[in-house]
Amino acid sequence: MATTSESNFAKVKTILSAVGSIAATAVVVRGVAQEFLPPELHDYIFSGVRSLLRRFSDQLTMVIDEFEGLDANQIYDAAEAYLGPKVSPTTRRLKISKPEKEKHFNITMERGEEISDVFNGQKFKWVWVSRRVETAGGGFYNPRDMNSTLRSEVRSFELTFSKKNRAVAIDSYLPFIVNEAQIKKREKKTIKIFTVDYENMYNINDMWKPVTLDHPATFETLAMDSDQKGLILKDLERFLRRREYYRKVGKAWKRGYLLYGPPGTGKSSLIAAMANYLKFDVYDLELTELRRNSELRKLLVATANKSILVVEDIDCTIDLQEKLANRESSSMGIHHREESQVTLSGLLNFVDGLWSSCGDERIIIFTTNHIEKLDPALLRPGRMDVHINMSYCTPCGFRLLASNYLEIKDHDHHPMFEEIEDLLPNAKATPAEVAEQLLKEDDPDASLQGLIDFIHKKIEEDEVARAEKSKAELAEKQEEMEENVADEKEDTKQQI
Numbered sequence: 001m002a003t004t005s006e007s008n009f010a011k012v013k014t015i016l017s018a019v020g021s022i023a024a025t026a027v028v029v030r031g032v033a034q035e036f037l038p039p040e041l042h043d044y045i046f047s048g049v050r051s052l053l054r055r056f057s058d059q060l061t062m063v064i065d066e067f068e069g070l071d072a073n074q075i076y077d078a079a080e081a082y083l084g085p086k087v088s089p090t091t092r093r094l095k096i097s098k099p100e101k102e103k104h105f106n107i108t109m110e111r112g113e114e115i116s117d118v119f120n121g122q123k124f125k126w127v128w129v130s131r132r133v134e135t136a137g138g139g140f141y142n143p144r145d146m147n148s149t150l151r152s153e154v155r156s157f158e159l160t161f162s163k164k165n166r167a168v169a170i171d172s173y174l175p176f177i178v179n180e181a182q183i184k185k186r187e188k189k190t191i192k193i194f195t196v197d198y199e200n201m202y203n204i205n206d207m208w209k210p211v212t213l214d215h216p217a218t219f220e221t222l223a224m225d226s227d228q229k230g231l232i233l234k235d236l237e238r239f240l241r242r243r244e245y246y247r248k249v250g251k252a253w254k255r256g257y258l259l260y261g262p263p264g265t266g267k268s269s270l271i272a273a274m275a276n277y278l279k280f281d282v283y284d285l286e287l288t289e290l291r292r293n294s295e296l297r298k299l300l301v302a303t304a305n306k307s308i309l310v311v312e313d314i315d316c317t318i319d320l321q322e323k324l325a326n327r328e329s330s331s332m333g334i335h336h337r338e339e340s341q342v343t344l345s346g347l348l349n350f351v352d353g354l355w356s357s358c359g360d361e362r363i364i365i366f367t368t369n370h371i372e373k374l375d376p377a378l379l380r381p382g383r384m385d386v387h388i389n390m391s392y393c394t395p396c397g398f399r400l401l402a403s404n405y406l407e408i409k410d411h412d413h414h415p416m417f418e419e420i421e422d423l424l425p426n427a428k429a430t431p432a433e434v435a436e437q438l439l440k441e442d443d444p445d446a447s448l449q450g451l452i453d454f455i456h457k458k459i460e461e462d463e464v465a466r467a468e469k470s471k472a473e474l475a476e477k478q479e480e481m482e483e484n485v486a487d488e489k490e491d492t493k494q495q496i
Contacts, residue, residue: 060166064157075174078181079157083126084108085184086115119173122165127158186279193282196299198289207302213282215272221404222273223266223397223431228388232270235386236278243360254362256351256383260371261390264430267367270390271310280363281307287314293346300350308363315373344375351383393431395421401431405438406447416448420455427455428462 066076084106093110111130116123130153161169194208201207219229239255246253259267275282283303290296303309351364366384368374378384393401398420402408437451 058163059160060163062159062169064159066155074178076155076157078178079126079159080108081181081184082177083115083117083157086117119176120168122161122168122173124165124169124173125160127160128155129158130155189279191275191279191281193284194303195284196286196289201295201298204298204302207299208283210281213272213275215269215276217269217272218276219273221400222269223393223401223404223435224270224390225394225396232274232386232388233277236274239363240278240361252362253360254364256364256385257366258371258379258384258387259365259367259390260387261369262392262430263369264432265390265392266431267312267390270388271308271365271367274363274365275308278306278308278363283307283309285309285311287311287342287347290342293342296342296346296350303362305360305362308365310365310367312367313369314366314378315368315370344377348377348383392428393424393434395424397431398424398434401435401438402448405435406444408444414444414448416445416452420448420452423452423455423459426462427458429455429458433458 064076064079065073067073093113095108095110097106108128111128113128115126117126118124132153159169165173191213192210193213194210197207197209219233222229235255243253259270261267271282274280281304285299287296290299300309366378371379371387379387399410399417402414402417403410408414433454434451437454438447440450441447
């Protein structure tokens with residue numbers, strides 16, 4: 001018996017030793033291959049080995065290419081964002097980058113690395129595969145640019161899991177990854193503001209030039225009435241979660257806002273706060289630089305989803321009905337009409353017509369200092385859904401500014417607050433003017449006293465302006481009465 005046990009033990013020992021040697025050899029071979037073999041040969045050899053092993057495995061592998069033809073593969077992009085922060089015990093290499101002016105590091109898998117993930121108790125293994133491909137003519141194939149001669153990689157993910165989990169992978173796991181990736185991208189996104197590059201108007205990919213929008217405005221720092229801010233936030237959240245509702249009722253998934261009020265009341269700050277809150281890029285459109293509706297159409301088609309389109313001072317930039325009348329009677333003739341062809345109907349077609357359906361999840365914002373000058377066609381619901389009156393500074397707005405600039409909170413009960421809040425409703429002071437006064441002194445008391453003096457001066461100037469206006473109106477009425485009397489005398493004289 002002892003001899004038999006010893007013999008079995010020796011066999012097991014021999015088998016384990018052989019397995020260990022094979023495993024060690026495989027590790028060494030793989031390491032040597034990665035270090036010394038060209039990437040193309042390395043990928044070819046190990047893809048062949050993997051194919052052989054799969055014949056005897058209950059595992060299923062899905063290949064997720066970076067591109068489907070010339071179109072980006074959404075699942076590939078989602079997997080790249082989802083897997084970036086994940087590191088398994090076997091991960092040895094990761095790629096890290098940080099584009100200039102971006103706020104976050106980008107972490108992605110290195111070629112050939114594996115990452116294991118668990119979803120609903122089931123294991124899923126990811127491998128990132130990359131290989132360089134040359135064209136038959138000796139150039140290099142770039143899926144993004146068919147005319148490129150630069151070296152390019154064809155990249156894909158290989159997702160391996162038990163064959164029994166095929167339905168779970170397709171119906172649950174991959175949709176989960178797409179959703180998680182969207183959340184991660186939104187959290188890490190560096191917001192851009194795009195302006196029109198008029199020198200590249202004929203290249204749809206280069207029409208908009210981006211720069212980082214590093215505006216610090218948030219809804220917490222906006223000097224607005226708290227109830228008004230609450231209504232705006234509620235409306236934005238409601239808009240974001242109603243994608244299926246918009247589709248069901250047959251409307252484009254967009255929302256129009258009209259911001260109106262005197263200069264300095266915070267319209268630009270509100271736009272920046274909305275962009276920071278939604279993590280939406282901003283497209284700043286200057287209509288006066290456009291010559292025809294076709295240019296406007298190309299610009300709007302080139303904007304991305306999840307974005308805010310801003311047309312500032314719409315009353316100044318598109319006084320369209322007057323322009324149309326002037327064009328017809330202009331002595332400049334055909335040449336003038338060709339140079340200025342952006343029309344009210346053209347703009348409304350892109351805001352509310354068929355072209356408005358060329359994108360999803362869009363915010364459109366018009367701003368104006370004079371709402372009474374706008375054509376009623378721009379104001380109706382469906383075009384400008386929400387009208388926001390950006391008023392003069394209120395006591396609520398002042399308290400927020402005092403907290404932001406002077407670090408004086410409501411509960412501090414500063415003795416000057418009551419006087420300022422009593423004066424503000426009669427002062428017609430904008431939040432920008434109040435903020436400017438609070439910045440003038442380092443000492444909070446000196447700043448507040450300076451603000452009180454400023455408000456008194458504003459009230460006096462307003463009273464003087466009203467008195468002069470009343471005097472001018474009275475003089476005008478007196479002149480009109482005198483003219484009427486003179487006309488009556490003239491009529492009487494002629495009758496005699």
